[in-house]
Amino acid sequence: MKYSLLSLALAASEAVTAYPFVAEMPDVDSSLFRNARRQQPGGTNPGGAATCPNNPNHVPAPGITAAYPYNGAKNGLPGKGKGGYQVPAPGDTAHQFVAPGPLDIRGPCPGLNTAANHNFLAHDGIVTFNELVDAQQNLYNVGYDLAVLLAVLGLTTTDGDIVTEKLSIGCDATARTSFAPLLTGSEPGLDGHNKFEADTSLTRNDFFLGKGDNYNFNGTLFGMMTQTTGGNYNRDNLALYRYQRYQQSLQDNPNFYFGPLSLLLFGASSFLYELMPSGTKGYAPDYDTISSFFGATKNADGTYSFNNAERIPDNWTNRVTPYTNNDVTAEILAQYLEYPVLFGGATGNGGFNLINFGSSIQNGKLVAKPGTAETACLLYQLVTQSVPSSLNSIVTPTVNALTFALSKFDPSFKNLGCPIPLTK
Numbered sequence: 001m002k003y004s005l006l007s008l009a010l011a012a013s014e015a016v017t018a019y020p021f022v023a024e025m026p027d028v029d030s031s032l033f034r035n036a037r038r039q040q041p042g043g044t045n046p047g048g049a050a051t052c053p054n055n056p057n058h059v060p061a062p063g064i065t066a067a068y069p070y071n072g073a074k075n076g077l078p079g080k081g082k083g084g085y086q087v088p089a090p091g092d093t094a095h096q097f098v099a100p101g102p103l104d105i106r107g108p109c110p111g112l113n114t115a116a117n118h119n120f121l122a123h124d125g126i127v128t129f130n131e132l133v134d135a136q137q138n139l140y141n142v143g144y145d146l147a148v149l150l151a152v153l154g155l156t157t158t159d160g161d162i163v164t165e166k167l168s169i170g171c172d173a174t175a176r177t178s179f180a181p182l183l184t185g186s187e188p189g190l191d192g193h194n195k196f197e198a199d200t201s202l203t204r205n206d207f208f209l210g211k212g213d214n215y216n217f218n219g220t221l222f223g224m225m226t227q228t229t230g231g232n233y234n235r236d237n238l239a240l241y242r243y244q245r246y247q248q249s250l251q252d253n254p255n256f257y258f259g260p261l262s263l264l265l266f267g268a269s270s271f272l273y274e275l276m277p278s279g280t281k282g283y284a285p286d287y288d289t290i291s292s293f294f295g296a297t298k299n300a301d302g303t304y305s306f307n308n309a310e311r312i313p314d315n316w317t318n319r320v321t322p323y324t325n326n327d328v329t330a331e332i333l334a335q336y337l338e339y340p341v342l343f344g345g346a347t348g349n350g351g352f353n354l355i356n357f358g359s360s361i362q363n364g365k366l367v368a369k370p371g372t373a374e375t376a377c378l379l380y381q382l383v384t385q386s387v388p389s390s391l392n393s394i395v396t397p398t399v400n401a402l403t404f405a406l407s408k409f410d411p412s413f414k415n416l417g418c419p420i421p422l423t424k
Ligand code: HEM
Pocket: 108, 109, 110, 111, 112, 132, 136, 140, 142, 147, 150, 151, 152, 153, 154, 190, 196, 197, 198, 199, 200, 201, 202, 203, 204, 265, 268, 269, 271, 272, 275, 276
């Protein structure tokens, strides 16, 4: 075991502290949001521990075999990074679609839900770091650097546990993810709000507007996305839809917050046109493909419902080249620059306060320039720096979370020339 008990206890106490950062933020008037509500699922709330399903039969993902090697990714290590093959491989019964049962956990990420439904992740939704890194490579041909980055983000934005390296892909399953619940406090899983999960999602409610349900598929939103994009979920069309969702939240959500971690939402929307399309359809991000991954069914009256079958389309082949950190960062910037919006949060009285984050977000504007070394480090900064996670709190990575992240990133992180944070 890497960590001493003392340092773990320290980490736990640091992890539950939310630092008011207003004093350091020149654009923020602290008086406006002193009473802003904390947004944390828990207990009997949607996504909380009390209602989180518990499958007593936890079966780890079977992983790959010599007969069906996919990208050859196992044990959290780099695979071949050569895609263009069919998934699931014809004849590979271990990775056929199996619908989730009532005891299985699913959450806000269609990519991971689908991976669990096909047993690239543990089917009950309690997954490990290695499963996440392997699944992203073997199924989607996500590049190793990005696969690690996303898995680290999932675990260290305190949604998961850095000692057991376990994460719930949905609701709070602390009893099963945490190495010591008393020390770690609650681990809300990917449903946890204003961490990885954030407002203005493509098909999920804002936390406040959904009364805490920020993770279920919403057919109205899927319909809006399909109408805006005309069923062609490409970069330009999704950039427009993301802008519409931002305006909607700005108008309707008195607790709307759009912080540095919201950058990830542009990354997620790029997955529709970069990771989900099939080679057998000329890599078109079309309706049949996207509705399959999202588990969407069109009803006779034109509305959309969730069919509990987020699945890989038939005869699907994955992308040929790995989708890397640089690729996704370029897509994030490209979408953002089509419809620039302000980073910050609603103050509840009609105001909107702007935030700053490192040198990338200044006065609420993303100033990172495409192609620069600093921009290449944009997503790493979300893990390694203090991130304002709502208007009145800032999440500072613990020493142990940083140590964990750096041990996983090395050496791709250093090679980019990203500033290495002090871990002592
Ligand atoms: C370890 C890896 C990953 C983690 C931890 C993760 C986590 C998440 C989380 C927390 C969200 C919710 C964000 C929000 O809308 O508020 C999300 C959304 C999303 N993810 Fe993932 N994800 C991962 C990998 C993937 C992959 C490989 C795909 C590829 C297909 C994918 C596709 C999506 C899509 C399309 C959304 C947007 C859903 C929507 O807004 O309706 N994700 N992911």
